[in-house]
Every structure is written in C-alpha cells, then in structure tokens.
Amino acid sequence: MELLEWACIRVRRDQLLSETDYTQVQDSPLNDEQRIQVANYRRALRDVPQNVGDPFIVAWPEKPTFLK
16 A cells, blocks of 8 residues: 555656646746746655655645746
C-alpha cells in the first residue's frame, strides 16, 4: 500500500511541475521576482519525495499566488 502511495505522490508532483514548465522558457511573461518564486516552488516540489517520511502525510508546497 505504501509503495502505491509513493507512486501517487510522484505522479502528483510531476503534474505540478508540468503545470509550471512554461515559466522556465526565455520568453516567459514572468518578472525576475516571480521567476525566483517559481524556482523555489519547483525546488520544493522536487524535494517532496525525499523530505517526506510518511507517504500518507505530505505537506505540498504553496503555489505562488500569481500562478493560481
């Protein structure tokens, strides 16, 4: 059961990363401050599986408000 939950976490994490992929291109409409916020958000997403001890208790990073 735990292995399945870890797989679900990775799928969700990958979805959230994909939603912000457009922010990583040169012609992204973001300003410098927004780029930093998105970079921090994406870094926190990539760290989710490593920083979580229990796959049933995941604290997802907060998406920057301008992306919502």
